[in-house]
Amino acid sequence: xxxxxxxxxxxxxxxGTSLTIQCQVDSQVTMMFWYRQQPGQSLTLIATAxxxxxxxxxxxxxxxxxxxSRPNLTFSTLTVSNMSPEDSSIYLCSVETRGAGNTGELxxxxxxxxxxx
Amino acid sequence: xxxxxxxPSTLSVQEGDSAVIxxxxxxxxxxxxxxxxxxxxxxxxxxxxxxSNVGEKKDQRIAVTLxxxxxxxxxxxxxxxxEDSAVYFCAAKxxxxxxxxxxxxxxxxxxx
Numbered sequence: 001x002x003x004x005x006x007x008x009x010x011x012x013x014x015x016g017t018s019l020t021i022q023c024q025v026d027s028q029v030t031m032m033f034w035y036r037q038q039p040g041q042s043l044t045l046i047a048t049a050x051x052x053x054x055x056x057x058x059x060x061x062x063x064x065x066x067x068x069s070r071p072n073l074t075f076s077t078l079t080v081s082n083m084s085p086e087d088s089s090i091y092l093c094s095v096e097t098r099g100a101g102n103t104g105e106l107x108x109x110x111x112x113x114x115x116x117x
Numbered sequence: 118x119x120x121x122x123x124x125p126s127t128l129s130v131q132e133g134d135s136a137v138i139x140x141x142x143x144x145x146x147x148x149x150x151x152x153x154x155x156x157x158x159x160x161x162x163x164x165x166x167x168x169s170n171v172g173e174k175k176d177q178r179i180a181v182t183l184x185x186x187x188x189x190x191x192x193x194x195x196x197x198x199x200e201d202s203a204v205y206f207c208a209a210k211x212x213x214x215x216x217x218x219x220x221x222x223x224x225x226x227x228x229x
Binding site: 031033041042043044045048092104105106107108109110111 | 149160
């Protein structure tokens, strides 16, 4: 398993501002994933963050809007830039752990609930 | 890419009854199928998973079945309890894709 700490847990932001979400894992992991969960919706992958390389973004998400840092194997940040009310959502950090004979389970942080006014 | 369809979107059962949630996937190369439970205001948590070399897996009151030919898998919860009330997500991963693709979720309500 993995213990994932995210902060802030929630925030209320003004339109046009940016917010950086931090994700700290208690063990070294190769890939960290950032998901968005809009109210009452499913989990949508924003990007995959690999240490030492550029993040890989999914269709519909761009680096200018969601810049990601991955300075080491236990930490990542996601910035939501130039926010609008449509960005109000829960943002979840996740990691995949691998054990013997295990494909890998995905563990999630508690999430960061953003409300944009 | 992978597409995962999940049904029903809402499910209401009486305590003690069984609940079944079904998912289909599109990529025949997918080989890992987890189920997540998300209680209100909480993070999604893995409750059971199945890999493509297995047809069924059971863990106490929870079981998952997989039909690779038909490309569908199902979650079965027996003897439901009010604490089973949550949103359940199915997901699929595999082939050339390292990413998990999630279904839209099922809101399960267990009435006491």
